[in-house]
Amino acid sequence: MLNLLGLPVAASAHAGEIDEMIVLVHWLMAILFVGWGLFFIYVLFRFRKGANPKASYAGAKGKISKGLEVGVAIVEVILLVFYAIPAWAKRVKAFPSEQEAVVVKVVGEQFAWNVQYPGPDGKFGRTDIRMVAADNPLGLDRSDPDAKDDITTINQLNLPVDRPVLVHLSSKDVIHSFGLYEMRVKQDAIPGMSIPVWFIPNRIGEYEIACSQLCGLGHFRMRGFITIQSQADFQKWFDAQEKELAPARATAAPTAP
Numbered sequence: 001m002l003n004l005l006g007l008p009v010a011a012s013a014h015a016g017e018i019d020e021m022i023v024l025v026h027w028l029m030a031i032l033f034v035g036w037g038l039f040f041i042y043v044l045f046r047f048r049k050g051a052n053p054k055a056s057y058a059g060a061k062g063k064i065s066k067g068l069e070v071g072v073a074i075v076e077v078i079l080l081v082f083y084a085i086p087a088w089a090k091r092v093k094a095f096p097s098e099q100e101a102v103v104v105k106v107v108g109e110q111f112a113w114n115v116q117y118p119g120p121d122g123k124f125g126r127t128d129i130r131m132v133a134a135d136n137p138l139g140l141d142r143s144d145p146d147a148k149d150d151i152t153t154i155n156q157l158n159l160p161v162d163r164p165v166l167v168h169l170s171s172k173d174v175i176h177s178f179g180l181y182e183m184r185v186k187q188d189a190i191p192g193m194s195i196p197v198w199f200i201p202n203r204i205g206e207y208e209i210a211c212s213q214l215c216g217l218g219h220f221r222m223r224g225f226i227t228i229q230s231q232a233d234f235q236k237w238f239d240a241q242e243k244e245l246a247p248a249r250a251t252a253a254p255t256a257p
């Protein structure tokens, strides 16, 4: 049934669980669709005008219909209580610690994804809305010691494979939605809020960050990329980014009197 649904490849640790649920819900819907369809055809024939010249106002009295409705409700409760709620609880309760996870900030704006890594010190530098400019979309204050080693990218999120990722998600203007289909992650980015979202990518490759919430005229091109790399490749990328920062850091450093 998985291939039948045409789901994208699963590239995160919890993707299987989500897919299982999608498949079960689709089985229920398929059974209901076929069942109701057959019943509808039966009713068209059974209550045709030729056989029933006078309408009955009493309606159906059989016990089967009630039994079926209760049955469907029980299946729905099972899906909700044993699949959906536990899966959601894990998403919102069992966050990885900041020590074990790769922590990044992602800020949506019309129409791009801004990414901020805290750098080797593990601390996010201060951002200030007054410093937002074309070449500084996050308004990162490079004079802040914590900000000097921060890596920022636009529409590009590099992450190591098999390590928990903790994204602090926000938005600068309107509501966007951080959609990583292959990771089975989707979370709204809301201005004025920092929303944590986590996952464990487990498949090396290039994937897409899609904005999954209609956010304006350029919504269709609000597209970022997510690159899942081996730990070594990720470190290499990270070091290269740090090196690029070095000259900027030298000019930003206060000159000795």
Ligand SMILES: [Cu+2]
Pocket: 108, 109, 111, 175, 176, 177, 211, 212, 213, 214, 215, 219, 222
């Ligand atoms: Cu958007």
